[in-house]
Amino acid sequence: xxxxxxxxxxxxxxxxxxxxxxxxxxxxxxxxxxxxxxxxxxxxxxxxxxxxxxxxxxxxxxxxxxxxxxxxxxxxxxxxxxxxxxxxxxxxxxxxxxxxxxxxxxxxxxxxxxxxxxxxxxxxxxxxxxxxxxxxxxxxxxxxx
Ligand SMILES: [Zn+2]
Numbered sequence: 001x002x003x004x005x006x007x008x009x010x011x012x013x014x015x016x017x018x019x020x021x022x023x024x025x026x027x028x029x030x031x032x033x034x035x036x037x038x039x040x041x042x043x044x045x046x047x048x049x050x051x052x053x054x055x056x057x058x059x060x061x062x063x064x065x066x067x068x069x070x071x072x073x074x075x076x077x078x079x080x081x082x083x084x085x086x087x088x089x090x091x092x093x094x095x096x097x098x099x100x101x102x103x104x105x106x107x108x109x110x111x112x113x114x115x116x117x118x119x120x121x122x123x124x125x126x127x128x129x130x131x132x133x134x135x136x137x138x139x140x141x142x143x144x145x
Contacts (some may be wrong), residue, residue: 004121010038017096019122021114023057025089026050034092055088057112057124058122059102082126084110099127 007015017024026035028042029049041048064082080098098104099113106125109129116122 005123010040014038015050018114018124022054023124024052024054024111025051025086025092025094027053027089027094031129034089035084036079036092036094036121050066055086058084058088058129059084059086059094059108059110061085061106061108061126061127063106064098071131080104084112084126099125104128 005011005135005143007116014015014024014026025034027050028035028045028047030047030126031042031045033042033044035042035050038050042050054133062083062085064080066078066080068078071074080103081095082098083093086092086094096112097115099115104110104112110126111129113120113127
């Protein structure tokens with residue numbers, strides 16, 4: 001059985017956008033602080049309201065972890081989850097699966113790439129920006145094909 005994220009009230013808009021291959025950051029409607037993952041309240045000012053800002057899925061590698069424990073059902077091999085600092089939104093860190101044959105390097109430029117896991121599940125992974133001349137842009141049409 002493949003792992004499936006379970007969208008809730010706060011993360012559903014995120015998953016709906018990802019399914020449409022759109023990348024957007026949730027921002028506080030009051031102070032503009034980015035929220036990732038999406039959540040109900042601003043961590044800074046506790047405001048509930050938010051807006052979505054579509055940005056290029058481009059950033060630099062901040063850190064990463066290698067999972068050796070099978071936290072995800074069906075995923076037995078060690079897999080790498082990378083934390084990315086977005087170029088377009090200062091202070092916003094996002095994370096996702098790493099898509100490369102080699103490990104990431106701290107500070108290297110990466111682009112988000114949409115991976116269709118199943119017909120009704122798409123996720124955003126991260127890959128080296130140099131691979132195949134891939135460029136992320138606001139429409140989110142990135143690919144490593
Ligand atoms: Zn706020």
